[in-house]
Amino acid sequence: MGEQLAVTERLLAYLRRVSLREDDVLAELRAETALLPGGTAMQLMPEQGQLLGLLAGLTGARLVLEIGTFTGYSTVCLARALSGTGRLVTCDLSPKWPAFGLPYWERAGVADRIEVMIGDARDSLAEFRARHGPGSVDFTFIDADKAGYRRYYDEVITLTRPGGLIALDNTLFLGRVADPAAQDPDTVAIRELNEVLHADDRVDAVLLTVADGLTLARRKPLPAGQPRNGGG
Numbered sequence: 001m002g003e004q005l006a007v008t009e010r011l012l013a014y015l016r017r018v019s020l021r022e023d024d025v026l027a028e029l030r031a032e033t034a035l036l037p038g039g040t041a042m043q044l045m046p047e048q049g050q051l052l053g054l055l056a057g058l059t060g061a062r063l064v065l066e067i068g069t070f071t072g073y074s075t076v077c078l079a080r081a082l083s084g085t086g087r088l089v090t091c092d093l094s095p096k097w098p099a100f101g102l103p104y105w106e107r108a109g110v111a112d113r114i115e116v117m118i119g120d121a122r123d124s125l126a127e128f129r130a131r132h133g134p135g136s137v138d139f140t141f142i143d144a145d146k147a148g149y150r151r152y153y154d155e156v157i158t159l160t161r162p163g164g165l166i167a168l169d170n171t172l173f174l175g176r177v178a179d180p181a182a183q184d185p186d187t188v189a190i191r192e193l194n195e196v197l198h199a200d201d202r203v204d205a206v207l208l209t210v211a212d213g214l215t216l217a218r219r220k221p222l223p224a225g226q227p228r229n230g231g232g
Contacts, residue, residue: 004209015047022046026076029104033071042070044143044169045211049077052141052167055216056081059165061138065128066090067121067152068144072101078141079110091117091124091144121148125155135161143169146186149193157202162222166203168193172213 007015016022022030030046033039052074056064060083069075069092079088088110092098098116105111117124121144137159142152149168156166173190176182197205197217205217 020046020050022050025104025108026073029071029073029076029101033073036071039071044070044074046073048169048211048214049074051210051214053077053081055165055167056139057083059138059163062086063132063137063139064088065137065140065156065159067125067140067142067156068092069097069101069116070143071097072105074141074143075101075114076105076108076110078139079105079113080108082110082113086113087115088113089115089117089128091119091121091128093120094118121152122155125152125159129155129159132159134158137161138164140164140166141169142166146170146173147189149189150196153193153196157200157217157219160219162219164219166217166219168197168215168217170212171207171215172209174212177213 005011026046026049030043033043056078061081062083063086064078064082066075066078066088069090072090075088075090082088090098095118098118102111105114117127135158137156138161140156140160142149142156144152153166153168160166171177171190171194173187176184176187177191177194194207194215197203197207197215200217203217203219205215207213207215
């Protein structure tokens with residue numbers, strides 16, 4: 001019973017029947033996304049979205065940062081989990097994707113909690129840091145260009161408060177990370193990031209075999225008596 005269970009279509013259907021709580025807004029957004037070129041491959045699995053919302057709720061997140069909006073499925077899941085008057089800032093290179101998701105955000109009643117930043121993520125993160133400062137983020141979800149993951153992580157780790165959580169999607173990258181012959185830039189970038197996370201003593205981290213791999217990295221709390229602030 002110690003081996004990883006293969007998730008067949010039959011088992012996935014059972015899992016979704018007894019566990020998934022996907023309402024009409026999310027189901028319709030997922031269905032419309034699947035009609036896009038590459039939409040099925042790129043979209044978040046619904047059980048991942050449910051997990052992200054659960055985790056954000058457990059952290060009591062009031063400020064959430066999302067790098068990579070796509071059609072906004074995860075955005076809805078995370079915005080719904082915000083505590084009190086919390087805010088979600090989602091970053092994307094193109095205005096096309098937030099515009100695609102906006103009608104669904106409005107239907108879900110979370111559009112007023114979401115701020116969109118358009119442009120290169122390096123610029124968006126620099127602007128975010130200037131406005132909010134280090135140690136300000138409770139929860140971050142990274143699901144963008146894979147070659148940029150290391151750069152995003154290096155920035156986000158200092159933006160994250162002690163005890164805050166970072167989630168990174170696609171960290172098994174179609175299984176290619178375990179294939180030494182796979183040397184394309186995206187696979188190499190994810191493979192290198194996984195090694196960095198494994199060695200980073202600033203976080204407690206685990207790579208879950210969920211969908212295409214989901215890594216959770218919790219920034220370690222400060223020692224007792226040490227004041228909370230930013231920094232590396």
